[in-house]
Amino acid sequence: MINKSSIVLCLMLLVGINGGLVALPPGSPGSVAAYAAAAQDKPAPEPEAKAWTAPDQEAALARAAETVPFVEAVMDECKLCRQMRLRETGLSTKDITHSYFVLNSPIINKVEDHYGPVRFMHSKHAAQIQDCAMCHHYRPLDADAKETTRCSACHQEAFRPEHPERIGLKAAYHQQCMECHRDMNQGPVDCIGCHNKNVPDHKDKVQLAANPTPFQVTAECLRCHEAAGQDMLKTAHWLLKGPSPYTLGHRKEVEIGKSTIATNNF
Numbered sequence: 001m002i003n004k005s006s007i008v009l010c011l012m013l014l015v016g017i018n019g020g021l022v023a024l025p026p027g028s029p030g031s032v033a034a035y036a037a038a039a040q041d042k043p044a045p046e047p048e049a050k051a052w053t054a055p056d057q058e059a060a061l062a063r064a065a066e067t068v069p070f071v072e073a074v075m076d077e078c079k080l081c082r083q084m085r086l087r088e089t090g091l092s093t094k095d096i097t098h099s100y101f102v103l104n105s106p107i108i109n110k111v112e113d114h115y116g117p118v119r120f121m122h123s124k125h126a127a128q129i130q131d132c133a134m135c136h137h138y139r140p141l142d143a144d145a146k147e148t149t150r151c152s153a154c155h156q157e158a159f160r161p162e163h164p165e166r167i168g169l170k171a172a173y174h175q176q177c178m179e180c181h182r183d184m185n186q187g188p189v190d191c192i193g194c195h196n197k198n199v200p201d202h203k204d205k206v207q208l209a210a211n212p213t214p215f216q217v218t219a220e221c222l223r224c225h226e227a228a229g230q231d232m233l234k235t236a237h238w239l240l241k242g243p244s245p246y247t248l249g250h251r252k253e254v255e256i257g258k259s260t261i262a263t264n265n266f
């Protein structure tokens with residue numbers, strides 16, 4: 001995730017490197033050792049080519065892939081009793097261990113997997129709601145268990161004959177997340193507010209020879225995305241026609257696109 005502070009950090013790093021303020025470790029590209037290696041015709045070690053991902057995203061994805069054992073016995077207490085008890089124990093935002101979750105459980109994906117993972121800003125929610133029991137509505141009967149057990153410990157498959165009173169994990173999320181968003185009139189209730197389409201990895205899809213021409217690349221995409229190609233033909237990018245409300249002296253001309261005043265070889 002890119003936020004303001006990471007942009008500032010990047011800028012600081014850039015300034016630091018340009019200003020010679022940052023000491024590079026020996027062997028890193030640009031360091032004295034790297035230049036010396038290049039001068040002796042020894043290739044400097046290649047930096048490892050790996051896409052960068054935010055560390056908290058990697059940790060969240062790893063957690064999302066975990067499954068926990070099913071909890072059979074649940075402590076029987078009324079909602080208000082639980083809320084009061086948790087308040088008395090002093091459970092609060094300081095007890096939050098993970099401020100950000102990715103919800104993408106193998107329990108659900110085994111049955112259906114139409115969408116990518118769902119982002120859940122845990123700390124932001126807890127700070128706004130100030131009541132852990134609103135979501136962590138039950139705890140296991142086991143005295144050693146945590147008050148804030150994961151939903152997936154008690155909600156798993158859509159129907160479990162021994163526990164017909166418990167809805168499945170997908171329904172548990174949908175019902176709790178959407179009901180509150182609806183009640184509070186805040187947070188998404190439409191599908192795309194929480195879900196991205198599961199876009200397949202294009203590494204296996206796109207088939208191109210080495211050094212393709214731009215035309216070959218376009219043709220390859222069109223092999224599968226014909227409709228997107230048709231849409232493009234109706235846009236101002238393709239027609240190069242359209243109003244120019246921001247072009248001084250041409251504000252009233254309706255069609256001042258390149259197509260009317262220049263030859264288009266695009």
Ligand code: HEC
Binds near residue numbers: 106112114178181
């Ligand atoms: C408030 C957030 C939220 C909204 C709004 C929402 N969902 Fe979900 N949905 C989730 C969460 C969380 C999961 C569980 C993800 C997991 O653990 O795999 C999920 C899981 C699913 C799954 C199963 C997993 C998958 O990838 O296929 C489907 C299907 C689904 N949702 C469809 C919908 C549809 C259709 C809508 C709109 C009517 C919708 N959702 C709206 C949060 C939401």
Ligand code: HEC
Binds near residue numbers: 133
């Ligand atoms: C808006 C709903 C919501 C609120 C409010 C909330 N949580 Fe959570 N919490 C969740 C969800 C969802 C998870 C992830 C559950 C999962 O992975 O199945 C979670 C997970 C946790 C976990 C990790 C559990 C584990 O075993 O890994 C802890 C700890 C936790 N919450 C503590 C708290 C505390 C303390 C509060 C109150 C200050 C709080 N939460 C408020 C929804 C909420």
Ligand code: HEC
Binds near residue numbers: 071153165173
């Ligand atoms: C310790 C076990 C346990 C945990 C953890 C748990 N639940 Fe439940 N949940 C239950 C039980 C038991 C029911 C059955 C409802 C009843 O008997 O009233 C239930 C019912 C529900 C319902 C149905 C409506 C309702 O509120 O009664 C929703 C929605 C739900 N859970 C969502 C969640 C979500 C989301 C989480 C995680 C933040 C979660 N549950 C964590 C045990 C648990």
Ligand code: HEC
Binds near residue numbers: 118176188
């Ligand atoms: C008890 C109420 C409540 C529950 C339960 C709840 N939310 Fe929210 N949610 C909110 C509120 C309030 C906001 C608006 C917060 C803001 O934008 O400042 C919000 C905002 C959001 C947003 C948009 C802003 C953001 O932080 O990205 C997403 C996405 C979201 N919720 C996902 C979820 C998911 C997924 C769940 C279930 C695991 C869930 N919420 C459960 C109250 C709730």
Ligand code: HEC
Binds near residue numbers: 198206217
């Ligand atoms: C062998 C088939 C195939 C080829 C070739 C292909 N794609 Fe895709 N692409 C898909 C499928 C399947 C999806 C997911 C379904 C969808 O969104 O239409 C997708 C989704 C996408 C999406 C996400 C669309 C959305 O709605 O979120 C983009 C962007 C995309 N492709 C770009 C490209 C580009 C650029 C090329 C050429 C370099 C390309 N694709 C070549 C099959 C292909």
